[in-house]
Amino acid sequence: MRMLIGLSRASGTERLLISGSALLLSVAIGFLLVLAAGRMTSCGSASFSLLGVGFCYDPFVVFDRLFLGAFGDLAANPLNGQFATTLAETTVLLFTGLAVAVAFKAGIFNIGGQGQLVVGALATALAVLPASSFVSGVAGTLVLVPFGLLVGAAAGGLFGAIPGALKAYADANEVITTIMLNFVATSVALYLVQNHFKDPDSFATQTVALPGHATFPSLVFPARADVSLVALAFALTLAAAMAYLLARTAFGYDLRTSGLQPEAAEYGGVDARRTVVASMTLSGALAGIGGAVYVLMILGNFQVGVPDYGFDGITVSILAGNNPLGVIPAALLFGVLKSGSIVVDVGTDVPPELVGVLRGLIVLFVAMPEFFRMAGRYAGLDEPDEGAVATDGGESG
Amino acid sequence: MSDDAVEAGAGTLDRLTSVGLRTGIGLVALAAFAVVVVVGALTPGTPLGRFVRVLFANSTVSAALRLSVPIAFAALGGIFAEKSGVINIGLEGLLIIAAFGGVYVADVTGSVWFGLLGGVVTSVLLALLFAVVCIEFRADQIIAGLAVWLIALGLAPFLSQVVYGSTNTEGVGTFRTVPRMLAESSLPVLSTMVVDGLAWAADLPTVGALFSATPVVYLMFVAVAASWWTMNRTSFGRHVRASGENPKALDTAGVNVSLVRYKAVLLSGVLSGIGGAALALSIGQFSGSGPTMVNGKGFIAIVAYLFGNYNPIGALLSTLLFAGLDALQLTLQARSLFAIPSELVRTVPYVTVIVVLALFGRTRIPEAAGDHYESGEE
Amino acid sequence: MTEAVRLDGITKRFPGVVANDDVTLSVERGTVHALLGENGAGKTTLMNVLYGLYEPTEGEVYVDGDGLEVDEDGEYAAPPRRFDAPRDAIDAGVGMIHQHFMLVDPMTVAENITLGNEPRKWGGLAIDRDRARESVLDLSERYGFDVEPDATVADVSVGVQQRVEILKALYRGADVLILDEPTAVLTPQEVEDLFEVLDELTAQGKTVIFITHKLGEALEAADEVTVLRDGRNVGSVRTDETSREELAELMVGREVVLETESTPADPGAPVLDVDGVTATDDRDVVAVDDVSFTVREGEVFGVAGVDGNGQSELVEVITGLRDPDEGAVALDGRDVTDAPRRERTRAGMAYIPEDRQERGLVMEFDLTENGVLGSQHDAPFAAGGRLDWGRAGEHAEGVISKYDVRPPDARATAKSLSGGNQQKFIVGREFAREPTCLVASHPTRGVDIGSTEFIHDRLLDLRDDGRGVLLVSSKLDEVRGLSDRLAVMYRGRTVAVVDPDEVTEEQLGLLMAGETPDSVPRAPTREVTGAAHE
Amino acid sequence: TGGPEDDGSSGEDGTDSPDDTGTPSGEDGNGSADGSAELNVGMVYATGGLGDGSFNDQAQTGLQQAAEEFDVGYDESQPDEVSQFANYQQQYAQSTDPDYGLVSCIGFLQADALGETSADFPDQDFMIVDEVVENDNVASYTFAEHEGSFLVGQLAGLLTTQEFSAGAGSTDPDSTSVGFVGGVESALIQKFEAGFLAGAAHANADVDIQTTYVGDFNAPGAGQEAALAMYNNGADVVYHAAGNTGTGVFQAAQEAGRFAIGVDQDQSLTRPNYSDVILASMVKRVDTAVYNSIEAKLNGELPTGDLVALGLEQEGVAAVYGDELGSELPEEVTSAVESSREAIIGGELEVPQSPSDVSE
């Protein structure tokens, strides 16, 4: 855990450079992977050739689809469906990314974002549905959406508090308890929906759909786009709020201190146990809000088989160096990757699982700043133009 | 009695009581279990009676053994890595990649044994990447381990898609039980005698399962014994332990800490590789959608060795406990013995892990685990 | 004379620091050679070079435990050694016992001694544990050590651990033994025992180099002393041809006053009351056993003892970092036994922790952020949960200038400061609280003489200002010099409260070793009946 | 070996425009759509993806068959998550290059998304399998899984009460027990269960029926353990409706020397390793639905706005006997099953659709 925190030690610029280089390097390896995969499969004629060798897949096209495809044709229609999907994914990832980042800052590795998100999503769907019959129209939206978010936050927060309390009072390693709780959350949600809250008119294991006035208004985007700039704005506001909380409040100070150096925090009068529980609750609440947004913005009900937003949140946070503001570009990047993978799947024959590999590689490279420092020092001697990046990166080392 | 003796005595006593607490809880659990068994055995008609019958059924035991294989191998691997000071939470990833590699090589070569080897090789390659990243480039072990998991989680289905056109591979041969293999082998005299003997033994209640298992189950027992021996009786094992407790002491004693850690991490790759390949080759297919067929077994393995206090035998026992719960849950569901919804029954192993961790959370992890070590650093 | 070790023009540079600057050192076979110097003088670095842990930037190393052979031209017969790793140094017969022991706590004595050189059997498939035990027993018999091969290292005393370290080196066939500050953790009696061991070793032809910054020890145990200052060799002298004063001057580079003298105290009302406190350590072993005392306004109450006798736990109980099993702590007459740390700070308790880098500072934070540590929820820094960084910055700058923290930059991270400056910042921050009671735990550990003097003066100022000071230290001259009353802790108990001006060093040594000398001067205890509380 | 057959000699520059990405069809059968075909089909599979040896693979069979017989190009995609369906459907619907004349949506989980997508793209034709989407541009195909399951249930119920041995399996004459392994519990899978329960009970009221839901359509390991538990508890025949999880059921049957019944496809053919234990399969002609929809679309007869219900009568579902074992089934068993089939088609026999409606 001591080294874990080390990630946040690197200076801001260095972080940025490392994250950028990690991304580039991952794409470069992904490029090779696409080429290699193109040799492993068979096809009639090559779509790409290099040095006289033909490959079945064209990596340029793949990455073009992956990164640019996610934005759709912005010139023709800035509100196109693909871009909407990208923003929707980004929005949810902002919440889970923030959830993981806040816990990280407190020195806790919350792998349970997924479970907290599931619990928050389910609670929101179950609570908003009965409430939606009491109010309607715009007033209904104004009441129901905040109510849903609140329920999601409360449920996710409580579910996050469990591993927090187990860590604080029973010394149980949160990495393990949160992973276990992810399985528990998924199974219990399945049980509840299947046996008690199932939509009787659907084959799917899902709850009854929420009425339109109980979900996020799409405002700018067409209604079918399943994205809401309101939710996105809320996510961005929360990111700013978390940054403020961490940097400028006494609670944030306590949290960071216990994350960096628990002994010093204790010395400084921080109740380590309460801080652990509080930060896990906050983290769970953020993930729970993510779940609520998933229900109120994307799905319109709760359905089993919730996407891996929680796990992606870890990647987002790591890439952002656990900085709440850094989470914004990182979430956008992963929103692009998730949405772009669909374009890749539809538009090329390259398996979209490629994005999963990229995700892993990015995390791997972000975890090894030393590699870039070394590369930087090396490049600094040999290649002046790349050296600029590298020496900056290496300066504080 | 001198002060020294009093003090030493008090220390020992204190340590005994903390050990005692653990044993105590264990004993209470054991006693409660015994009561259930006895009452169940005495009342065969009741649900409890049937429950106890299921519990000791040959089928439950053999299921538990089969389910144990990937977890136990990964746990052994985890022990070596973490004891050497490298926390390997990427075990899940090693299992995944080995499961795919195992099936792929078995498919290409047509032999499950080559498949097993293939699984080991792929897993070792990934473990090597992890080792280089952690040892050479001082990566944060937890995050690098997470990356190993994520990479395998993406790469195995990706390759499966490329090679087989879907995240599920085609079917390949599987490991047969040893009696079956003998029966099919071309050693007539020996095999009929042994087969008959095994067949007789396999009908024994409860322990019968031990006589009609696949070779990987026996390999698991061998690996546990060998790991224990290596860890506790050989120089390498001692160096591994020292490297996790006080790498500087090992370094100044003239042993190359990085080398020890490399070996330990690669060993975790070998062991997880066997586990992952065995998992896939017991079904003859790699299925890679969602969390893949490994589905958290690598994480359960971590819990198993923590719960087993880094002792290979302890890890095996806790693996058997979790696998046993899993086996039991499937049997209970099939026989609808208790009216607990299946979704909830499925959470039993996970909840157990949490409860166990809450009670035994204070497993002492090696002093230097998670820390980077560089020779010559003051 | 025959040289066993010759270091020729060793320079060792770290980024930004020249730890060793052209050091030449010659050690005669079969002698004890002391390496003397202040903190950071480069002693450990030099020896790490000799042991192969560091590669020298420049310079050459010659070693031969049987004495270096010289040919007719006065040149060394053998070429200089290149040690790429300790393994090479070990093979060349060099053994090092580090400042922090390099032992694997959960392993046994025999396992530690044979680590890396385990005797094997069955073609390497197993460690021959019987042979390992025998070798250990043989060795300890040969050198008159008394160690139990099967004891777990974590369970044996520090003195024994040190012997294990020495045996470890001897087991590897070391002829040249390096001991880095071997006496820092020992009681005076254990120090005597160690010196006997050193004599025994040299008598058998071994060569010993030991590092210290204690003048007396160098004079007593060594045949020759080399003094390092700022990474340079400022002189090698034979102990029978020098004096304390000369060595001190060599070491510091100027004349030094060796004793701190304080004016008599004028104690007033009690500020800190410790009553029957019993507490356990992290392993649940009783560490503090029924300790009671009172600290009054205007006095320094010292607690002496060898490290690990419960002082740390006692301080933690007093400052609210550890729950006592029994007993009570009162601050200004108010019971604070169950009060959390923050409340004690608010009630006027300041605390200089023994471990500045673990507890006292958040190393990743800059000085502005560190300046509010402990007051982050209190005025003037916090209002309504919001932190006023402007004010915090002013505060940090105030501390920096008043306590001469260098570099004078409130945005510098704590980890970028040297140890002494880190300590000065903590001292400044804690003093700025204007406490009624200060708990100072090893306030000058690892701090050089200049900063030590400064901190001592501030402590006395505080006392003279009518505050109560609890001073815990394992440096005898420090506690004796500063304290008005002095308690000695041994195995969790206060074995005596003495008057530091009356007690002799020998008496203190015996007390610290748990023995009660016949006549120990008791410290005067005044009852406060009638004394006015302010 | 792999790679392009012409090995790059086509001289195409790698950096050609993104529009020109059509990869020629390879051995994985990915016949990419392009502008030249008469009809392009966008295929969105159910989560779980191809390779399940049942549902999705069956859909692919129909697609490939149509592509062989007609001038049809296609693109396939395999979403991982329910929330992605809408996006995949939209991708195909809005594409103009190529223009997809028909978007096939496999699986009931796509219904909600398709409800919206089809409304947004009124000019695009869709088809959906397993659910009904009541829009004018959607053709819905559903199956009477319970009817087919009834027949295999009856088969299992009849066999468990007698001594029967074939291939690598044999029944245990001492016990009369059969089992059902489901994937994820859902109303659809419960239709399979209900039919099977009813069929087994119809064969013999005393048959003991064990049911397990593994909770996953792609967990062959769990399927294996679940089925083994059943076989060890006396089950002679286990029927699965669990996608690729069913592979484990077959594996278990081989280990236990008992029988299994496949689902969706004739699994004695698609899983030939296990043909020595697969008595029969409850075939669900998703391929027919896909094929028919393509053919109908080409002929301008796509039944948009309608529901095509495929039962035993329409041969949308059927009990198909195992390739290897079918011939060894006793005559009286197959004829009993056959008469039930006729009774169901004739309406004399009503098969329940939910396990709770199965009369004990």
Ligand SMILES: Nc1ncnc2c1ncn2[C@@H]1O[C@H](COP(=O)(O)OP(=O)(O)OP(=O)(O)O)[C@@H](O)[C@H]1O
């Ligand atoms: N690994 C290192 N990297 C950078 N600087 C170092 C390193 N090791 C030592 N130094 C620096 O070298 C100088 C000499 O340190 P050294 O440890 O040799 O001192 P010392 O004389 O042993 O001091 P002490 O009495 O405190 O043990 C110090 O300024 C120290 O900070």
Ligand SMILES: Nc1ncnc2c1ncn2[C@@H]1O[C@H](COP(=O)(O)OP(=O)(O)OP(=O)(O)O)[C@@H](O)[C@H]1O
């Ligand atoms: N391991 C290290 N790596 C890098 N720099 C170091 C290391 N150790 C010490 N330094 C740097 O070397 C300088 C001297 O550090 P050190 O703590 O040894 O000082 P010191 O001699 O104890 O000083 P002071 O007298 O103030 O206590 C500081 O600037 C410190 O940051």
Ligand SMILES: [Mg+2]
């Ligand atoms: Mg495609």
Ligand SMILES: [Mg+2]
């Ligand atoms: Mg030193």
